[in-house]
Amino acid sequence: MRQIFISLFILAISVTGAVAKPKNVILLIGDGMGEAEIALTRNYEFDSGPGLYIDTIKNKASAIVVALRNDDPEKYAFVGDSASGGTALATGMLTSVRRISTTAMYNKPMKTIAEEAKEKGFNVGLVSTAVITDATPASFAAHVNNRYCMRYGQDSCLPGEKPIIDQMLELGIDVMLGGGNLHLPAKYADGTIEEFAVSQGYEIIRDIDQLASGELSNKNDKVWGVFADHHLPREWQGPDGKWAQLIETDADNNVIFPKARRCELNPEHAGTPTLEMMSKRALDELTAKQNEKGFFLMIEGASIDKAAHDADPCGSMGEMLAFDRTVKMAIEYAKKTPDTVVVVTADHGGATQNIHHPYYEDYKRTGDNIPGLYNLLETNGGNELVVFYGTNREYDQTHTGINVPVFSYGMPDDLVFRGTIRQTEIKDTLAEYLFE
Numbered sequence: 001m002r003q004i005f006i007s008l009f010i011l012a013i014s015v016t017g018a019v020a021k022p023k024n025v026i027l028l029i030g031d032g033m034g035e036a037e038i039a040l041t042r043n044y045e046f047d048s049g050p051g052l053y054i055d056t057i058k059n060k061a062s063a064i065v066v067a068l069r070n071d072d073p074e075k076y077a078f079v080g081d082s083a084s085g086g087t088a089l090a091t092g093m094l095t096s097v098r099r100i101s102t103t104a105m106y107n108k109p110m111k112t113i114a115e116e117a118k119e120k121g122f123n124v125g126l127v128s129t130a131v132i133t134d135a136t137p138a139s140f141a142a143h144v145n146n147r148y149c150m151r152y153g154q155d156s157c158l159p160g161e162k163p164i165i166d167q168m169l170e171l172g173i174d175v176m177l178g179g180g181n182l183h184l185p186a187k188y189a190d191g192t193i194e195e196f197a198v199s200q201g202y203e204i205i206r207d208i209d210q211l212a213s214g215e216l217s218n219k220n221d222k223v224w225g226v227f228a229d230h231h232l233p234r235e236w237q238g239p240d241g242k243w244a245q246l247i248e249t250d251a252d253n254n255v256i257f258p259k260a261r262r263c264e265l266n267p268e269h270a271g272t273p274t275l276e277m278m279s280k281r282a283l284d285e286l287t288a289k290q291n292e293k294g295f296f297l298m299i300e301g302a303s304i305d306k307a308a309h310d311a312d313p314c315g316s317m318g319e320m321l322a323f324d325r326t327v328k329m330a331i332e333y334a335k336k337t338p339d340t341v342v343v344v345t346a347d348h349g350g351a352t353q354n355i356h357h358p359y360y361e362d363y364k365r366t367g368d369n370i371p372g373l374y375n376l377l378e379t380n381g382g383n384e385l386v387v388f389y390g391t392n393r394e395y396d397q398t399h400t401g402i403n404v405p406v407f408s409y410g411m412p413d414d415l416v417f418r419g420t421i422r423q424t425e426i427k428d429t430l431a432e433y434l435f436e
């Protein structure tokens with residue numbers, strides 16, 4: 001079969017007189033991966049020294065992240081979410097939080113780079129450690145008023161609105177890997193989502209063995225891998241499974257600082273595919289299709305952010321390291337695959353803060369001065385590292401409106417991201433690379 005394809009390919013070249021050159025884009029999004037989350041991970045794992053792969057990437061810029069208000073799209077919201085950030089990255093346009101590639105207030109669909117790639121004959125893949133219909137992957141392949149309209153019958157769907165999973169399958173995303181078993185029995189027309197997916201040529205894979213088997217689908221097939229009911233479990237957890245805590249005080253309201261502890265492996269993650277494994281499989285599938293146009297692949301490390309919401313620094317760092325290993329794998333792929341660019345960025349920042357250690361002389365030592373959730377961790381090198389989440393006294397920390405990094409590898413000189421840019425510029429530049 002491959003032999004026939006190669007012959008046809010050579011025939012195509014001799015007829016047109018030009019060599020078809022496939023172009024590929026791999027866009028990696030660390031959800032909630034602001035510089036604070038990166039610094040925390042670098043400090044914990046490498047004691048501030050070299051070790052993170054992303055620190056070795058030479059081309060780096062900083063992206064300004066904003067969103068719009070839904071009640072008045074003329075006004076800015078200075079903190080976005082994964083829906084507005086995903087939409088900015090997928091469409092190059094701003095919207096309000098919770099919206100998936102629809103305009104603020106007016107709910108009009110905004111075209112995504114993945115849709116344009118499909119229309120132009122490219123293959124498209126989406127990989128996430130979250131449920132595959134989560135805001136980041138959804139922003140590339142669906143248009144809904146609310147990110148939680150994921151499957152039929154959910155309250156967030158407007159009357160008659162087509163849910164995210166229905167739209168993703170109808171668009172025909174070639175490779176989808178992530179969580180989402182709960183979507184399979186959902187209603188679609190007279191049957192289920194699973195029946196519809198199979199009718200559209202999807203091979204559904206459900207566990208790490210099938211993922212790692214190395215048996216690729218038929219060249220004409222699509223692949224949908226579901227490895228959890230909803231989101232995939234995180235790789236790491238806090239000491240004794242605990243997240244950051246409100247600080248304890250004695251009878252005089254003096255702080256009783258906790259002892260520094262190490263992060264642990266999360267036993268629930270055992271048997272779960274890593275982001276790197278899923279991304280490798282997606283690249284194998286897309287490569288095997290030998291599409292003469294090329295492919296667009298989005299890979300999301302989703303739970304850097306989900307753990308930060310929970311004030312779970314160990315959870316966040318374990319996911320950050322998994323994401324970092326995936327970036328390395330993607331760039332190694334690009335190094336041996338001509339005309340392949342890799343862009344690494346985040347959708348928004350999280351609430352993580354690296355703060356002073358208790359020994360610091362002016363450190364305030366009463367309970368009133370430490371209002372949020374506090375964790376003292378022991379780094380790989382035996383240093384003590386303080387992590388603080390102060391946007392809520394409970395486990396629902398917010399995002400923050402800081403800039404996010406933009407790393408790139410393989411971009412032509414005139415398209416390399418440099419200096420301070422707007423998050424919305426990324427899509428236009430990738431589209432220029434891929435389609436022009």
Ligand SMILES: [Zn+2]
Pocket residue numbers: 032081082305306309399
């Ligand atoms: Zn979030």
